[in-house]
Amino acid sequence: MSERITITEASVPGLPIGVKLRFDKQRDQWVILAPERLFVLDDVALEIVKRCDGKASVADIVSELAEAYAAPRDVILKDVGALLQDLADKRILAA
């Protein structure tokens, strides 16, 4: 039995076994490959997902993105949290 993951700033997100981030050269896009599913990532989602390495916490990722894009941290946190919670609910993110 599994339990639902709730993403917080302390969560350390990563891609579980069976979920892969890949560049699709024929279509010039980044995708997440998962069991019988495929998700095309836009630029924002890619910047977030590629930082999900099983080491950085959500707080780390948010701080890094806030600095890189000179954006308010709370705005970034809201976007990152929503995306990661959605991926977790789709069972393609571990944390």
Next chain:
Amino acid sequence: MTELSFPLAILAELTHRCPLQCPYCSNPLALEASSAELSTEAWQGVIEEAAELGALQIHFSGGEPTARRDLEALVSSAAAAGLYSNLITAGVLLSKERLAALAEAGLDHVQLSFQDSEAAGCDRIGGYKGGFEKKLDCARWVNEIGLPLTLNMVVHRQNLENLEEMLALAERFSARRVEIAHVQYYGWAYLNRAALMPTREQLEQATETVEAARERLKGIMVIDYVVPDYYARRPKSCMGGWGRQFLNISPAGKVLPCHAAESITNLTFDRVGEMSLRDIWENSSAFKAYRGTDWMPEPCRSCERKEIDWGGCRCQAFALTGDAGNVDPACAKSPEHEAMQALATAESAKAQRDFTYRTRKAGEEQAAKLSAPLV
């Protein structure tokens, strides 16, 4: 002019051999002999070509793909080509050691079928005694090895009463995903339709059960649900459009736009080895026949949904109307729609429980006397 896309996924039907005999098997009635199967090298060539052509995922299927002793080598080739690999299996031929070897070779995911939530039904529907227990072992091993697991349950009149238990079984094995798929009526399932067709009440109950379970299991288990289109109002977007995203390769190397395409008897299919996969994808007459929207009749042609459902299912149009270029009767705009629903209602009320099981002999006999279209 239709813009040509690249296939996203290929279904590699490695063999038609299978220890199970499910009466809704997606293989054609005329099963291919083991002597006609492609060699390891030929499959490896196909895998490389598919990756070059833009495929991202490969599904190893059958028959029972683990009946091929070279499965590890093929999984390894898929991993080397960068393809995400999925094993679609009945699980009864696997040992824990073999599963570990497949994981080692780079297998990404296992999709394990259950024919019911308990032994009696599972073994009767699959026509394989002791199968249920072996499947439980297989699911446990997949978990122990750490591969992601999907349970696949094909549902119909004779097992829908156990839908809650099927979902519970998937939950018990911490499956990330479960697929509840109502039977789609082609080939073997078309033949056994009167024994399988659910009543409308059963369908509605099943849909409610799935919706409630999705709510309850949010973030725990993803439930994919495939509805039976005999009761639908709009057709499914079959294969995401003919020749648009998907190709299927038969054990003997025939390249098909979908696994049921051979049921359309006026199409001819090219084979790997005789032409490149790219050439077949781009130029094979079978792929061009119903690709895009140019082939569509009215009311499809002027329908606002024509690039949403791509005209529904060609095999179904052929089976029920005798012409694959007709409107899919699952669509309420089809002149045959009401007759299709009446047929489903009538068959769902039958007491018939016996199946024509999937065997080579039964398939040969039945392929010779295909039932007439509905109209």
